[in-house]
Amino acid sequence: MSALLTVEGLGISFGGLKAVDEVGFAVRPGEIVSIIGPNGAGKTTLFNMISGVYLPGRGRVTLNGEDVTGMEPHLLAARGLSRTFQNLQIFQSMTVLENVMAGFHLKERGPVLADLFNLPSSRRRAAEAASGAIELLARVGLDKAAGREAGNLSYGALKRLEIARALALSPRILLLDEPAAGCNAVETEEIDHLIAEVARSGVAILLVEHDMKMVMRISNHVVVLDHGQKIAEGDPAKISRDPAVIAAYLGTEAADAEG
Amino acid sequence: MPELLQFLFSGVTVGAVYALVALGFTIIYNASDVVNFAQGEFVMLGGMITVAAYAAGVPLPLAAVIAIVATAAIGVAMNKLAIEPARGAPVVSLIIITIGASIFIRGGTQLLLGKQIHTFPAFSGDAPIRIMGATILPQSLWVIGGAVVVFIGLWLFFTRTLTGRAVLATSNNRLAAQLVGINTRFVMTLSFALSAGIGALAGVLVTPITLTSYDVGLALALKGFAAAMLGGMGNPKGALVGGLLLGLLESMTAGYLSSQYKDAAAFVVILLVLFFMPQGLFGRKSTERV
Amino acid sequence: MKLSPKTATLLVLVLLIALSPLLFPSGYYYRVGALIFVNAIAVTGIVILTGYAGQISLGHAGFAGIGAYACALAPVHLGLHPGLAMVLGAVISGLMAFLVGRPILRLKGYYLGVATLGFGILISMVLNNERQLTGGPDGMEVPDLGLRGLLKDAGLDLTNGQFWYWFCGIAVIIGAWLALNLFNSPSGRALRALHGSEVAARTVGVDVTRLKLQAFVISAVYASVSGSLLALQNKFITPDVAGFMHSIEMVTMAVLGGVGSVLGAIFGAAVLTLLPQVLTVFAEYEQMVLGLVMMLVMIFLPQGLLPSILRRFRRGDE
Incomplete structure (x- = not known):
C-alpha cells in the first residue's frame, strides 16, 4: 500500500540552531510509526511542522499525494490529519462532552446565522455531534464524566479526552504526542489497546512516546531522532539493537546522572 | 525650509514627551507584563503637583522634585495595592484595573486641585531662540535635554549597575530571576517608582509649553502606548524611536495636512504598523510553545 | 423539572424587565431602566467577543457611534425612516468590522487592544471634526422614531420613558436570546x-x-444597535458615544458583571449604569468611586460580580 503521509528533508531552525534537520520517513494507512529520541531531540517540533503549527524552514510534507507543507492546521484537519498535544491543550472551561463535540467541528459547522437563530438545521448538526461525541467518550471510558467541566479532570483522563477529541475528526492519520505520559500502568495499557484498535480500522498513526516498552510492543516502524537528526530507522527489533540508538540513549542517561 | 525646521522642532519636543511616556510603559511592561494605562496620569501628576506646590510658595525646582518624588510614591502605592494583588489575572482584568487606577487618580486630582488649566513659568524664560529662520522655545530644549538625560541614565542603570541588571534579568525570565535570588517584588516596586518618576518628570518639563489640567493624562497615555507599540513593546530603544516618530508625524500632519487630524495620523500609522509588522519596529518575535 | 441554563436566563431577564416597573417610585426610573438596557445590548455583544471568543476590543464605542450617527444622518440626508436608519447603521458597522x-x-x-482602540479613536475623531456633517463636539439632533405615535393611535398611550423602557427591554431580550443560542x-x-x-x-x-x-462582526452589530437606540431615545447625540471612555465602559460593565455569561454582563451593565445615579449626592466623588469599584472587583472578584455572588449563594446551600 502506498504511503499516506510522506515527510522529506524536513527542517527548521530557531535562532540559528537547527532544531530539526533533514528528517524524512513515510507512514502507510493502518501502520503505527513511532518517533523516539532523547528529550530535546526535536520530536514535538517535528509534530508541530507536520501539523502546520510551525512553518517548516526546509523540506516537504505530502499527505495522500498532495503537497501540504506549511498548510494551516485547520486545512490539514479537513484533509484528515488530527493530533494530540504533549502539553495538554484542553478547552478547560468547556464540559468534557463539549470538548469532544468541538472535535466534530468540521462536521457540525454551518452558517453562523442559523446558529444565532437556533434554526432546526443548527440544532440537528449539534445533536449529531453530541451523539457522536458520547460514543467516543464511551470508547475512551469517559462517558460518565460527559457533563463535568474538563478542567476538573485528572491528568490521565485529560490525555484520553484529547485522544477522543482527535478521533472525532475521523482522521486518516493521527499524530499522538506522548499519549501515555503521566499515566499509570493500567491507563497506559488502555491507551495501548485504543491505539492498536484505531490502527486496525485503517488509520495511520504517528506516535511520539517515551515509554519504550509500549513503543516496541505496538510500533510497525520506529524512527529515532537525536539533536534534530534522524539517526536510525527500522522495525522495533532492529532499532533496539542499533548501536547509534543505544549510544544516544546511554549518552543522555549518563549526562542525566551527572547533572 | 524654515517651515520644515519649525515642524521638526515641535515634533521632536512632543516626541520627547511621548518617548518618556512610552519608556514608562516599557519599564513596567518588562517587569510585570502589565500595560499600565495610568501612565499618562503620572505625567499629569508631575505637572499638577508642581503647580500646587509652587502656588503654595515652594521654589520651582523644589516643587518639581516634590512632584516627582510624590508621583513615584503614588506609582509604588498603585503597584502594591492594585497590581500585585491581581498577579496572573487575564489581560482584560489588568486593563480594567489600570484604567480604574487612572480614573481614580484623575478623580482625586480634580477633587483636590480643581478643574482649572494651570501652568508655571518656563525654566529659562520665554524668549524664542532663532535657528535658521525657525524658532524654538528654551523650554523645548529642556524637554529634549531631559529626555536625553533620562534615556542615557537608564541605559547606564540597566547595563552598569547590579540592580539594573536584576531588572533586566527579571524581564527576561521571572522564574529564573527568582531562582538566582533576585527579589522580583522589589524589581516591580522599583519599576513602578522609576516609571512614575519618569512620567512626572515629563510632566514637569512640558507643562510650561502645553499647560496642564487634571484630565490631560488619558490622551498622553494613549499616545505613549501607541509610541511604545510602534517601537515594539518592551524595548526601550523602541520607546525612544517610537515616541520621536510619533511626535514628528503629528507635527508634520498638523503642518502640512490638517491640524484637526494630527491625532488621527498617529493612530492610522499605529494601525498600519500593527497590520504589517505586528511586533513593532524593534519587537521580538515569539514562538508559541505547544 | 430542571430548566436549561438558556431558558432560565431568559426567564430571569423577562421577569426582571416585566416586574421592575412595579417598584418604580416615579416615571424617571423608566428612563434609567431604558439606559441600562441600551448598555446591556452593547455588553451582550462584548460577551460574544470577549466572553465566548476571548478577544479584546477597546474600540467598540466606534460602532456605537456609527449606529448613533446613522440614525441622526440617514433620515436627513437619505430621507430614510429612523428605524431603517438603525438597520443601515448596523449594516455599515458590520461591514466596517468585517x-x-x-x-x-x-x-x-494588548496588541489587539491597541489596534481596536486606534480604530475607535479614529471614528470619534471623524465625528468630532466633520462639523458640517455632524455638528462636531456640540452634537446633533436625531429625528423621532415615530413608533410611540403609532402605538398611541392604536390605543396604547405610553409616556416617552415607558415607551423606551419597553422597546429597549424587548431588544435586550432578543439580544440575549441570540447570544444564548450562539453559546450552545x-x-x-x-x-x-x-x-480555551x-x-x-x-x-x-x-x-x-x-x-x-x-x-x-456580530458584536459590532450589537454595539451599533445600542448606539442607535441611545440616539433615538435621547433625540440628540454627541461624539462622546464613540469615545474611548465609552468603549472602556462597555468592557468594564461586561467584565465587572462576569463576561462569561450574558446574565452576568447585563448585571454589570445595570450596576455601572446605576452607580452615577446613586452617587449624584456625591457627584464630586463619582470618578473616584468608579475607579475604585473597577479595581476592587477585578482584584477580589476576578470572575465578575454575578458569578461570585452566585457561588456565595450555592455555598450557602450546602
Missing part, C-alpha cells in the same frame, strides 16, 4: 474552543480567523 477585523484580529492581547451552537462552541486553546481549535479544523471575524 474590513477592519480581517487584519486586526490576527493580533493578540456549533459556532459558539468553536468560539469558546479557540478561547487556539492551537487545539485550529487542529480540530476551526478556521480561527474566520470565526474571530464573525464574533467581531
